[in-house]
Amino acid sequence: MVLEKFTPKKDLNRRAANYMEKHVSVKTVLRFETCSSFMLHATNAEMSARKMVISNRCGNRFCPVCTWGTAKKDAIKLSIILEAIRDIEDKEFLFLTLTAPNCTGEELGSEIDRFNKAVNKLFQRRNVKKIAKGYARKLEVTTDQEQYVTEELYKRKKPYYDRRSLNVGDPNPTYNSYHPHLHILVTVNKSYFNKPEQFISKAEWLAMWRECMEDDSITQVDAKKASVTGKSNAVLEIAKYSAKGSDLYHSEIVFDTFYTALKKRQLLVYGGMMKDYAKLFKNGDLDKYKKVDEDEYTHMLRSVWKASKYENVLRKFTPEEYENYNQRALLIEENNEVR
Numbered sequence: 611m612v613l614e615k616f617t618p619k620k621d622l623n624r625r626a627a628n629y630m631e632k633h634v635s636v637k638t639v640l641r642f643e644t645c646s647s648f649m650l651h652a653t654n655a656e657m658s659a660r661k662m663v664i665s666n667r668c669g670n671r672f673c674p675v676c677t678w679g680t681a682k683k684d685a686i687k688l689s690i691i692l693e694a695i696r697d698i699e700d701k702e703f704l705f706l707t708l709t710a711p712n713c714t715g716e717e718l719g720s721e722i723d724r725f726n727k728a729v730n731k732l733f734q735r736r737n738v739k740k741i742a743k744g745y746a747r748k749l750e751v752t753t754d755q756e757q758y759v760t761e762e763l764y765k766r767k768k769p770y771y772d773r774r775s776l777n778v779g780d781p782n783p784t785y786n787s788y789h790p791h792l793h794i795l796v797t798v799n800k801s802y803f804n805k806p807e808q809f810i811s812k813a814e815w816l817a818m819w820r821e822c823m824e825d826d827s828i829t830q831v832d833a834k835k836a837s838v839t840g841k842s843n844a845v846l847e848i849a850k851y852s853a854k855g856s857d858l859y860h861s862e863i864v865f866d867t868f869y870t871a872l873k874k875r876q877l878l879v880y881g882g883m884m885k886d887y888a889k890l891f892k893n894g895d896l897d898k899y900k901k902v903d904e905d906e907y908t909h910m911l912r913s914v915w916k917a918s919k920y921e922n923v924l925r926k927f928t929p930e931e932y933e934n935y936n937q938r939a940l941l942i943e944e945n946n947e948v949r
């Protein structure tokens with residue numbers, strides 16, 4: 611099936627537009643609803659390679675199509691920044707995950723403020739300042755909308771349920787709660803991981819995070835060395851959207867909670883050396899780290915969204931188009947997979 615990845619996101623867009631309607635102007639909701647209803651892709655006769663040329667994307671951060679595209683772009687950008695920093699600055703990366711116990715939907719906004727304040731405090735601490743040369747951090751929020759403990763939930767959080775003597779089918783104590791947390795990639799010297807006087811253990815990270823959050827009930831903090839390839843988990847965690855689709859569009863009331871808490875907030879933040887390299891990336895100074903697209907493009911695929919699927923028309927390129935879309939340097943491979 612052509613555009614098999616677009617179709618489900620575009621399909622979800624309609625439900626999302628219904629939820630959006632009360633929050634935004636008619637103009638915005640119209641752009642949102644018609645997002646990516648027209649697309650041109652450079653491709654070949656077999657359609658084995660595809661490259662977006664034009665689309666009427668809406669760019670809204672709550673749009674299922676656009677957030678998916680942004681996450682893919684951010685993953686590529688981030689992996690290039692990491693590769694360049696490792697190459698030029700000879701640095702490595704630490705992957706931190708900072709959490710707190712779940713909160714209610716009403717508390718979500720103020721809880722996010724608390725996280726942001728606390729993480730700034732954490733990076734101001736002397737021993738953290740000493741080792742952190744830069745960071746990229748993403749705020750993510752998940753929600754638990756299972757009224758009863760499901761088999762899947764039980765498997766995933768077995769120790770939690772066992773501590774409370776809960777089994778599959780019992781009322782779920784975290785039903786309708788929200789779980790904000792931070793994923794942070796920290797630039798560190800190579801020596802960080804093997805010099806005991808620099809290394810900060812998981813237990814120390816937890817102790818510091820508790821102090822910054824002023825919350826001793828926090829138990830979940832993770833700190834580990836990150837791999838830096840484009841498909842690395844750390845890169846994808848930072849690049850992916852702040853709320854996964856199955857949570858965000860779960861129901862109108864859940865959407866409203868996410869919308870109110872996440873709108874107008876900066877969710878992906880670069881600092882220090884990562885910020886400097888994000889600028890270099892933007893200016894094209896890191897282009898040599900981009901993967902060159904080796905595919906040959908010969909056809910134009912036109913896709914128009916009608917009813918609930920894309921109608922596709924494939925035609926051959928004009929000679930001018932062939933020239934245009936096969937300038938290799940302009941065609942950067944965008945094949946990173948983002949959840």
Ligand SMILES: [Zn+2]
Pocket residue numbers: 642645646667668669670673674675676677
């Ligand atoms: Zn969109």
